[in-house]
Amino acid sequence: MTLLSPRTVQVRPGFDLELREAGQGSPVLVLHGGPGPDAVAPLIDHLTTHRRVVAPTHPGWDGTDRPADLDGVPALAAVYVDLLAHLRLTDVTVIGTSFGGWVATQTVLDDHESRISRLVLIDAVGPVVPRQQITVPAGPPAPGPASPAGGPAPRRGPSAQSMAALRAYAGPDMADPGLLPRLATVTRPVLVLWGGNDTVVTPDFGRAYASAFPHGRFELIPDAGHQPIREQPEAVFSLLDPFLTATEAR
Template sequence: MLTPRSVPVRPGLDLDVRTAGEGSPVLVLHGAPGPAGVQPLVDHLATGHTVVAPTHPGWDGTVRPDDLDSVPALAATYLDLLSHLALRDVTVIGTSFGGWVATQTVLDDREGRISRLVLVDAIGPDVPGQQVTLPAGPPPTASAPAAGPSPAQRRGPSLSSMAALRAYAGPAMADPTLLARLSSVTCPVLVLWGADDTVVTPDFGRAYAAAFPHAPFELIPDAGHQPLREKPEAVHAALDSFLAPQDRTTRP
């Protein structure tokens, strides 16, 4: 059962966080569409994991303090959250903008709380010859589940969410230093990508994955920038396979 809560990670900042399930911990970081965009993933993972899914300050009516004005600042907030919840051996999963935040969180994890990283069509690095092309709205959903996308997904990111995104990401929507720093990541990494993504192309994803010491790159066929919505079963299967060794070691 999904439980919303407010977590005081530091004076003056309470995070809206949804938690669900039991088992090895997973931190899920959403992209521009907001928490609704990762809900299918949260529901899936909650069957065997403790899932922690915060709302980035500035999304869904939440307040973004003035000092939360960069990806490193947001990453520091999530490290504070993991500390507050006393979580270790955490898998961090980030989609799109959330993938950038997830990567920065791993890079700044001085306490060794994070054990695995999963990126899904993530932005973040400045890849030569590639750029982020923001969509005008969500892509067609011919292969979406029968229930269809939620109203929030159909509308796409709100104006306030896009303002928060630009406050964190800056006008370039990229960190020119990020790609070179990925060689220091020692935890296992999985990079998943929609084969038809036009926001950040598969070539962008391949360059992202190649910058890590070892990061398998897997294409999700017939999916664009939101494979969690377009091909959830394929994403879930890839994640379950990646997480299986950790699941075996954490079960009694």
């Protein structure tokens, strides 16, 4: 798996954003969820074979500073709008997982220069959906058993620092009650991928999310929970790749 070295980009005077960047071709902005940048590493590794991937670390994750004025999802999305302008990117695909999906959606809504051409959400949070609850983790999981020799490292949830940043951005309810009606204004094609066994946000939540977009498409990933990119990556890629290829050709 490719490990990208981070660099900092000054997107605003006095504010540096940490990001990883690799690959060539059509640009893709990847926005991670609560567990942090490492959780989307398989997705980045896959995309860099044919596309230019820009993968920022949300300020407040992995030891990075979160300025006091970054106090909500709209403020964080504005950073990514500025980043796309700073890098002079156009015809951008934005992919967001979990909390990153909320930020991705807000970034598309605030993209007044039409730099973004398509949106992919993977088990995303953000809107208030009637009769659907979001089960927010209370904190990092308790230490589990060590992995066997030669086996994969045990999967980790958000650190305490990441959870603090997450709550600063998302608020106690982890939702924006005004978000769902605004999705009707998104004219780009949208692919919504969802783990069939997700208990954080259920597939019914995902279906409602997708149907709120005029050009939204919902696809279920069997035998996956809230992180299908780690649990069933090939199933994700089998749906993601044709969507990207078709919409880029269009």
